Structures are given as C-alpha cells and as structure tokens.
Amino acid sequence: MLHARVVLTLFALSASLAAADPESPDQKPLPPSPSLVSGERIWPEPCFSHWPAIAYTDESRNVVFALPNRTAGQAGTIGWRGAEALPFTTPTDTDRVSGLLPLPLAPGPRSAVVKLGDKESAIELRICEARDAWPIAALKDGFPVDERGVPVVLLDRRRNANDERKWLALHNRLARPSGRGLLVGDPLEALGGNAWSEADADQRPALDDRYPHHAVLVALARIGSPRTIAWCPGNQALLGAAWNEEEVRILGAVRTRCEALKILPRLVLIVPPLPIDERLRELAVQRRELLISSATVQDWAIIDLERVAGPAERANKVGDGLFTRYPVGDAQAQVRKALREEMAR
Incomplete structure (x- = not known):
C-alpha cells in the first residue's frame, strides 16, 4: 500500500509540474534532424x-x-x-x-x-x-x-669551419649569462617519474608525436639569459616514424640566436639512449652518431644517456619481458643525478 501511495504521489507531482510550466509561445522549435536535411559539403581552404x-x-x-x-x-x-x-x-x-x-x-x-x-x-x-x-x-x-x-x-646558415672559428672567438668576448638554466625537450617519463625531477632549471617540455624537435623551436621562442641550455631530444621522433637528419639543425639555430643575443650559455645535448625496440636500433644508432658528431663540431657539451643509464635491456626493465620506454628505477636515478649535476654547473 505504501509503495502504491508513493507512485501515485510522484505521478500527481509530475502532472502538477507539467501543468504549471506550459510551453512558452516564444520557445524556439528544435532544429530538424541532420538525417532529414540535405547536406552541403564544407571544403577546406587552400x-x-x-x-x-x-x-x-x-x-x-x-x-x-x-x-x-x-x-x-x-x-x-x-x-x-x-x-x-x-x-x-x-x-x-x-x-x-x-x-x-x-x-x-x-x-x-x-x-x-x-x-x-x-x-x-x-x-x-x-x-x-x-x-x-x-x-x-x-x-x-x-x-x-x-x-x-x-x-x-x-x-x-650552414655551419662551416669559419663559423666555428668565429664561435670559439666569442668565448673570449662574451660572458656566460647568470640566469637560471633552461632544460628543454623530452622529460623521459617512465612509470610516473621522469629524468628532470631533480634538476634546478627552467623546465620546458617540448613534445610532439612526430616532430618533437619542431616543438623545441616553440619552447625556445623566448630564450632569456640562461646560464645553460640543455636539449633532451628523447626517442619520440623514431617511435613516430618521422625522424630525419634535419633534427640536428636545431643545434645551429640555437647557436645563431644566442650569437645575435650576444650571450654565451653552456650548450648541452642530452643524447637519448638506444630504444628497447629492436626494429629501431639501426636507425637509432645512425641518429645518435649524427647528433653527437654535429653537437661536437658546434661546441655543445655531451651527456650520453646510453653510458649513464646502461643498455635498455637492463635500464628499462620492469619485470620479465616487461620494459618501459625510458630508463626506470636505479637507471632513472643515475640519469636524474647526471642532469642535476649538469644544471648546477
């Protein structure tokens, strides 16, 4: 009986509310269903x-x-x-x-x-x-x-021997800025942690599924006066199947901008470790060699995370047959230590 009274009460309340709130004569009718209207194609602009x-x-x-x-x-x-x-x-x-x-x-x-x-x-x-x-x-x-x-x-401009002599000559004329160091690129996240967490730096993650080095240009559009600029490319360009040799042009463009600003920060390339993916190894080796050789010629300091963290088979291992994309555990701690010490220099 109680159940019946509740149902009747709710029904009466609903009817009362409907009667108290009649449809407004100014209320706009609902638009017709898209399925009932002939479509007109919207073309993209050139x-x-x-x-x-x-x-x-x-x-x-x-x-x-x-x-x-x-x-x-x-x-x-x-x-x-x-x-x-x-x-x-x-x-x-x-x-x-x-x-x-x-x-x-x-x-x-x-x-x-x-x-x-x-x-x-x-x-x-x-x-x-x-x-x-x-x-x-x-x-x-x-x-x-x-x-x-x-x-x-x-x-x-393409870097040549004369440009390199000019850059070295700047060492005698320009002072290193005193501003906080700048860390840009891929934070190398793994299992909720990352390689940057202990570094005292202006941290600017720059990520893109295919062209992460292009994201670096966005992040460095405003440089300021950092005492250090450290670029951590990561391996997403390989994983996104979009890597090409133009990635190293970032090294020269950063130097060109610093020259124009008349600042001489310490420039550091954080070379990514080899990925765990066997199918990417050959290309990854080629990429690492190009990054290291280009950075060395252009007077960038090198931190090689392959040496710091060790082989991915050990550094990225979580369990039997289970690996992260970047170093984890003790290997991640070693990478954090290396970056912390570099940004404190």
Whole structure:
C-alpha cells in the first residue's frame, strides 16, 4: 500500500509540474534532424601542409600545398605573388590536390596566390632570420606557425669551419649569462617519474608525436639569459616514424640566436639512449652518431644517456619481458643525478 501511495504521489507531482510550466509561445522549435536535411559539403581552404622548420640559404627547398578539388579536371595556377605562376589541372579521382612550390630563401612575408576557375585565394607564409626573434607560437600538424596560424620558416646558415672559428672567438668576448638554466625537450617519463625531477632549471617540455624537435623551436621562442641550455631530444621522433637528419639543425639555430643575443650559455645535448625496440636500433644508432658528431663540431657539451643509464635491456626493465620506454628505477636515478649535476654547473 505504501509503495502504491508513493507512485501515485510522484505521478500527481509530475502532472502538477507539467501543468504549471506550459510551453512558452516564444520557445524556439528544435532544429530538424541532420538525417532529414540535405547536406552541403564544407571544403577546406587552400593551405600549406608541410614546410621546412629551418632552411639554409645555400639549398633549394619546397613547401607542400594542399587544395580542395571541388571540380575535377579544372585548370588552375599557383605561384608566389609577383612571381610566375605554375599551371596545373585538378585530377579526376580525388577530392584533394597537392604539390610542391619552390621556397624563396630570403626573409619576409610571402603569399602564394591560387586560382581555380573564377575563385582566387592566397596562402600566407613567413620566412624569418634565425638570428632574429622567433615568431613561433605553436605547431600545426607538427609544423611551426605564428600566433595567427601562419607557417613559419627559420632561415639559417650552414655551419662551416669559419663559423666555428668565429664561435670559439666569442668565448673570449662574451660572458656566460647568470640566469637560471633552461632544460628543454623530452622529460623521459617512465612509470610516473621522469629524468628532470631533480634538476634546478627552467623546465620546458617540448613534445610532439612526430616532430618533437619542431616543438623545441616553440619552447625556445623566448630564450632569456640562461646560464645553460640543455636539449633532451628523447626517442619520440623514431617511435613516430618521422625522424630525419634535419633534427640536428636545431643545434645551429640555437647557436645563431644566442650569437645575435650576444650571450654565451653552456650548450648541452642530452643524447637519448638506444630504444628497447629492436626494429629501431639501426636507425637509432645512425641518429645518435649524427647528433653527437654535429653537437661536437658546434661546441655543445655531451651527456650520453646510453653510458649513464646502461643498455635498455637492463635500464628499462620492469619485470620479465616487461620494459618501459625510458630508463626506470636505479637507471632513472643515475640519469636524474647526471642532469642535476649538469644544471648546477
């Protein structure tokens, strides 16, 4: 009987509330279901999909453009404003057009003009000297852009013997800054811990699934006056299957910016250990050799985590057949100690 009274009471209360709150005549009707409305395709705007983060003045480079293919078999052109346009015809078997456009190797804003039928649009790009302030604010699909989302290319010079002699001469004229050391890159996290936790430094994690070295450019857009700049690349570029030799250009770009700022911090490369993945070993060895040789030539100090932590089979081991991506336990403690001591120098 009690149960029946509760149900009746709730039913009466519900009916009373419904009667007390009639539908407002000003209430807007619900929109129709998307399944009942004919759709209109929203096409993406023309854009650059890939561009070099750092380009040298003595090389030929391209940017990759991507255009929507609204009308198959349509004639169009693309070219830098004020320069000769390149003709093309849209394909008949895809809804997207992509191609290469030669990159101008001079600083300044650029605009590529795209003409398709009676429609004209422009794609912006910024080319900036690496010695000037870096306007990089974020990554878009792994590539650097400014605060408006415009792609940014840093223009640097290729290092040669004369440049290295100039850098060494700076040791006699520039003082090392006194600001707090800067630690940038991959914190090498494993089992809830990381390799940076004991380092007294301005810690700036810079991560991306495919191009983590591009994230470093974002993190170093504002350098300040650190006494040390230590870069920890980690192994994500290998794991993301996107590593290429242009990663080492970060080393030169950082030096170029420091020269322009007239500061001489201690530059340190924290070379990542070999990954546990056997399929990546050969490429990882090649990468480590390139990083170490490039850093040595450009007067970066080296901390080799393969030597500090030991082989991944031991350093990354959690249990039988179970491994972390980076050193853990005692090996992680050794890496923390090495970084703590380096950042205290």
